[in-house]
Amino acid sequence: MKKLTLASVTITLSLILVGCNSDTSEGSNNTQSDNTDNQAKTEEKNKDDAAIEESKNNEVTNDDKTEASRVDNTKNNTNKNESEEKQTKNNKESYLADFSSKEIEYARIWEQLGPMKNNMKGMDTLYVKEIPKGSKVNPQAENSAVYQEDVVKLEAPIKAGGSVTYSSNGDGTINVYNKVPYRWADSQMSDYSNMDEVTKKAIEENIETVDVKPTDNKTIAELASKIEYSK
Structure with a gap:
């Protein structure tokens, strides 16, 4: 058990x-x-x-x-x-490398103010006349007033193209003589007895100060290439 x-x-x-x-x-x-x-x-x-x-x-x-x-x-x-x-x-x-500063100035002023531009028919030449202070306003008149400063006259080849007579202020502005004509009338066709007063008014009245604006350099170069100096 x-x-x-x-x-x-x-x-x-x-x-x-x-x-x-x-x-x-x-x-x-x-x-x-x-x-x-x-x-x-x-x-x-x-x-x-x-x-x-x-x-x-x-x-x-x-x-x-x-x-x-x-x-x-x-x-x-x-x-x-x-x-x-x-x-x-x-x-x-x-x-503009081939042009003087004066030629560039002339071209710019004509491009801005000239009645006939370089792209218009007849504008083959831009005549430039540099007129010193003391020169007669009307070279044909004995009794003409004289310029009180150096001026420049830009002319188209034809009368219809117009002209621009101005003096430079040296600061980018010019004084434009709006009353100086493209050509003075010949003494045989006009009364010169009061030419002293007429020419005096031409350089004293309606003088406009204008800012010269920069523009296309290619156009200015083409216009400057057409400059021809005249006496």
Whole structure:
């Protein structure tokens, strides 16, 4: 009887130990599985974080590249514009390189005030007469008044083309003598008895101060090339 009881106890203990081992093994397996899952999640999170960080870095890099590209484009456009402006300026200046400052002045004044421009029929020559101070306003009249300053007279080849008589103020403005005609009438065809009064009025009345405006240099060069000095 004692042997039977001992055997029963032994079997019972064995079953208990087996159960414990099974629980321990299962717990160990569960723990290992949990650890594996956690590791996988951690790795996945790290990958996601790395991807996000890389995306941010790429965005920053792209922004930097875009800004650098914009700056380069701006510089290139600026350099291009400066180059074009310089070329344009050089071209404009080169048109006038063969002419004196006086010739350029004469051409500009005629282009602005002349009744007949260089692109009109008959304007093959621009006559320039430089008249010193003290010269007679009407060279044909003994009793003519005299100019109180140096003047210049610009004339078209024909009377219909008109003329411009002026003095320069040296500041970009001129005084235009509007009453001085293209040609004074011959003494045989006009009464010269009061020519002193007529010529005096011509240089004292209706004097207009005009600003000389810069204009297309190519046109001025073409006109300046037609200048011919007369006495």
